[in-house]
Amino acid sequence: MPLAQEPWYSTTLNVWTLTATIVASITLTKTVAAAWRASFGRRHHVISRVRKVAPWVSPDYVEELFGEPTWLSTLTIHRHEGETPAPKENLEAKLTKRTWKLGRFAYLVTWSTEKAVEIYGIITTSRRFGPRLLVNGTRIKLGRTRLSALKKPQDFRSWIGARRFTYIESHYGGNPGGYRTWYVGVNDIGHFPMAPVGMDETSEAEREAFRSVARINTVIVSTALYREVSDATIFGNSFGPDQDQIRLLEPEMRLVHSWTDTARIRWNALRRSWNWHHKHAYRRYGKALDRARGNTAKS
Secondary structure, three states: OOOOOOOOOOHHHHHHHHHHHHHHHHHHHHHHHHHHHHOOOHHHHHHHHHOOOOOOOOHHHHHHHHOOOOEEEEEEEEEOOOOOOOOHHHHEEEEEEEEEEEOOOEEEEEEEOOOOEEEEEEEEOOOOOOOEEEEOOEEEEOOOOEHHHOOOOOEEEEEEOOOOEEEEEEEEOOOOOOOOEEEEEEEOOOOOOOOOOOOOOOOHHHHHHHHOOOEOOEEEEEOOOEHHHHOOHHHOOOOOOOHHHHHHHOHHHOOOOOOOHHHHHHHHHHHHHHHHHHHHHHHHHHHHHHHHHHHHHHO
């Protein structure tokens, strides 16, 4: 009786080969995805993470998305007093401010209690990072859209120091906006910051002249009902990250020097480009102010 011929393939060998192929494919996919998120796709990865942040989420949830914050501080604020007087200690609340440095192009800031994020916002510091945001029903592009694209604000606050400045305006969404308030404006560390130089805060025409030129580089969303939030004094002199704090992390400020010649050349080129754009922007702002003052004088 003739013996049966063995098959030309090995079932065991094919199973191990298939398993090895699947494992190698998964490993390669993860490696490529990690390399993409760390290089060319980093901005898209950050935007996808920021989309997952909202008021009332857990602070731990945000840290799972972005890791440990770069800066952390606490502050005491006060609730609005109701019709019935309450003891001062019952009106006080403590918030924790967390700031994340998102590469070289953005910062994320949250203000939260122990259990929930009540205020959060994003600041762009690069022309290459301009996510599209929805502010009280109006679509904007961070770092590109001018303030005049939004409706007239409910309130505003501007401040100019010796070398620091900020401009903030608030837009309340009511029930259609989830009872959120959007604070938008200019942070002096953001991309293309413009100071409200020479603007008369009591003149609506001059404010509109500034809004027609200044670009939005900071958007902060809040549902918190505190006195310091309502009048925007919670932000202090910095609309989000504090310039005097974060500049200490820059290469030229570090204890271990890492400011190479290549980095210095690149920074000088960027600064010349920045100065050129700012020169022309302030020229347009000056012309807009002159037109506003001329129209006011005529009326």
